Amino acid sequence: MKKPTSPRSGLTAKQFELIAKALADPRRMQLLEVIAGEEECPCQRLRQEFPVSKATISHHIKELVRAGLVEAHRDGQFLHCEIRREVLEAYAGELLRRAGGTSKATVA
Amino acid sequence: MKKPTSPRSGLTAKQFELIAKALADPRRMQLLEVIAGEEECPCQRLRQEFPVSKATISHHIKELVRAGLVEAHRDGQFLHCEIRREVLEAYAGELLRRAGGTSKATVA
């Protein structure tokens, strides 16, 4: 058995965990907020916004992508990040579904 | 400035962060699920459910309480845990509010 919890939200148990971990770091959350703020947010923008090295930015973006929270396309030498709201909403929904109990908790 | 992000959901920025971290650990999430499953869940129950030492359980519960996700009352030698759905829902709401962007994302 690989799926103890039924992914009614379209989220794998593993993915759910990855998202939770991705959201746990404050800096990464900030990055996500900025990415969500603009469509097709260039990676460069993030560096200007926060006092972190580009290696760190790269690392965080990789994690966000791994969690499925953002999608990254490469445009020449630039990398554009786009948030995947569906996934975030699915996470929020699954969260309430797991611990919501009596509350029907339907999101979005 | 102590509040860069306005807590429209009633969640402090700090609390938001605490909740995110509390939710990040898979085991803690499982504990929360069990707690949410029953009202007034006795601490003992959790030990039977998972193969972890009582010290670990105690630690996790402390974290959950610190995040405001559960409330614990002591009844004699027993400790009863109760989930605070309002807080969980507030977290889910704030999450979508921060990264939801275009989506209105109203929860509960």
Add this chain to the structure above:
DNA sequence: CCAGGAGTTCAACGGTTGTCTAACTGTCGT
């Protein structure tokens, strides 16, 4: 072709954290 900039990868360091055992506190039944 070459110089420079954008992003990735690597090895390393420091801090955080989940887990344990062991000792402790507090409560109940007898």
Add this chain to the structure above:
DNA sequence: ACGACAGTTAGACAACCGTTGAACTCCTGG
């Protein structure tokens, strides 16, 4: 009062993670 049981605290250890600088690749403009 004693012993058994529920939970807490302290200390220690291992694993993980965020962060960095440096070396690397790839793309672009001249």
